[in-house]
Amino acid sequence: MSGITGQFAGTAAIELRALAFSYGETAILRNIGLDLERGRTLALLGPSGCGKTTLLRLLAGLLAPTIGTISIGGRLMADANARLFVPPERRGLGMVFQDYALWPHMSVAGNVAFPLEMAGLGRAEIEHRVMAVLDRVGLAPLAARGPGDLSGGQQQRVAIARAIVGEPGLLLFDEPLSNLDRELREALAVDLAALLSDLGVSAVYVTHDQGEAFTIADQVAVMRGGAIIQCAEPQTLVSAPASVEVAEFLKLGTVVEAERQADGAWQLCGTGIHLAPGSEGPAAAARARIMLGRKAIDVLAPEAADANGQVVRALFRGDSYALSVALGEGAARVVVETVSGLRRTVGEKVGLAIEPGGLRWFPAN
Template sequence: MSQTAIRARNTAADPLPAASAVEVKGLALTYGQNAILRQIDLALPPGHIQALLGPSGCGKTTLLRIVAGLLEPTQGTVRIQGAVVADAATGLFVPPERRGLGMVFQDYALWPHLTIGGNVAFPLEMRGIPAHERRARVAKALALVGLAGFEARSPASLSGGQQQRVAIARAIVAEPQLVLFDEPLSNLDKELRDQLSMELAALVRDLGLTALYVTHDQGEAFAMADSVAIMRGGRIVQNAAPEDLVAAPADAGVAEFLNLGPVFKAVRREGRWRLADADLALDPPSADIAGEEAGVLLARRALALAAPGAGVCEGRVVQAVFRGDHYLVTVQLAPPPQADAPAPVELAIVSEQRVRAGERVGVNILPERLRWFAGAAVPH
């Protein structure tokens, strides 16, 4: 059999992989010498909610705008539902209105001269949908966001939360497979933000939509998303499910950004790993770490209070704050006997029992919950 025939047979027999709802590959954006995005690779399966999380200026909104068609990349490709919509190498660029997506902005972007019904109907008008069908689909979209019967109202008559619901209805009324959210809840107070984030996640899943969601709020991202991409300096440094980010942050910077706990410098001393600035020996990590220095994340989930003399080390309670169903206790550890620590090591520990400032307590460590980072690139 010829090689051509073998290739043809194998191609026919092998199942084709399902197209990602969204795929960006080798994506970069530069302005002069300034790199805004650097080699972004990201793929969203259908029905997936992907959050982009990071500090201001990390590139998350820029990435969203490139997917939306509001910016052109200087390198790389963007595919939506398997079709190329941007390719820097060939100059291909499909405008936003032809990408078949919905978008919800931070500032709602409602037109004040149109009614609620007119705002929601606008994407359908642009597609030439007949009036009778527009009315039915607008009513359905408003009902989905809890605003049934609001068609004749003015945007100015609604609260901020209601206006954002209108913006969400407008984004889904044309039944796109992909919806992009650019910090949609950041202008709302925390209580309303928490409520709407849960409702929005349920709505996206009920409709089977794929969503790319930009936010600076960690709680919002964790509550809504199937996976969260942590961005820093124009790159995705880790992309994982929320529980995996907490259990295994990729580096010390991710751990600190997510406020998982302090990352301390550990050194090999007398054949054991110990904190550099505290009298605390640690069980070795599950995988051997080369070198004589490393970082170790002492997350709250890895620590527990014990009676004095019953822990692996001892310390003094600096502060204990009641948080409704637990106490958050700050414990200051003793420094190593042979060194002057530059600053005392303090650990935050969750406790169900009340302790008072000044008390001596023991501290136990769950070694399987420690997170180790090779090298000396440690924030503390």
């Protein structure tokens, strides 16, 4: 069997330039620019209605862009200005659906062989390709079984085998794990990440689940309101979110307003917390927004801290407690998130200290 990504001659799996899509007067996608290197997996991550499924459908050739261009594997697939549009069957793609879409009356081998039969290949070539790809995904011994005899993870591998048997340059995943319970979804995400890495195939994976995206993808595009608001490796998204919107969507911590005092020091509005001297904020700005990551806040005894709060929620996480702590009163009340190695109870008074190195600064509203 020839290489899975053999149809791609260039180094880029995907190149999107100034891509936009509208339904009449309603803009669904706005100014999408994106590059994905060959052999890497991109996750499109965002809430329902953000445009991620529409972007996947544009890549698949199920929709044509209103503005911009789409190139896959170095080939121009769509150009709105030039009225160029390559249909799905000529894009060299494989697709894995939400429910795997396996035919229950066919064997594993029959499911995988189906696209080759539709392409008119000879029986010997089909058998060779099917067994080769089943071997690659670890299912060759199960070729004669029916999908109903397989576990969820094995069914997922059948769907992937069917998607790659035609040797596509790009795999598209449309929330394939969203119908499963969380424990199984987490286990299958780990398996899928390992499989994609072993195959070396380029892939785009649509999901609304942050853990899934971070487990599977080399690169994550966070989408909101039809635009990509940050595209980076998972580690970069966590350590350096580009905006408050990214930080809040990924639930990286609490974002609070801060104001500069007369002496140049910063105070977190409504909390009574003063940041340590030397904390860096926006130059010459009087106000800013600060993300307090959970590990940026230390929980102390009330008498040992400059600011005190009240625990309003405490969840045991096995080796620590996830705490929500209310600071201030009335309209100025702020609730921050942190962790504690010691048991804390709702209503308990605690002291808080801020580690300046764990802060992320953003411009004020």
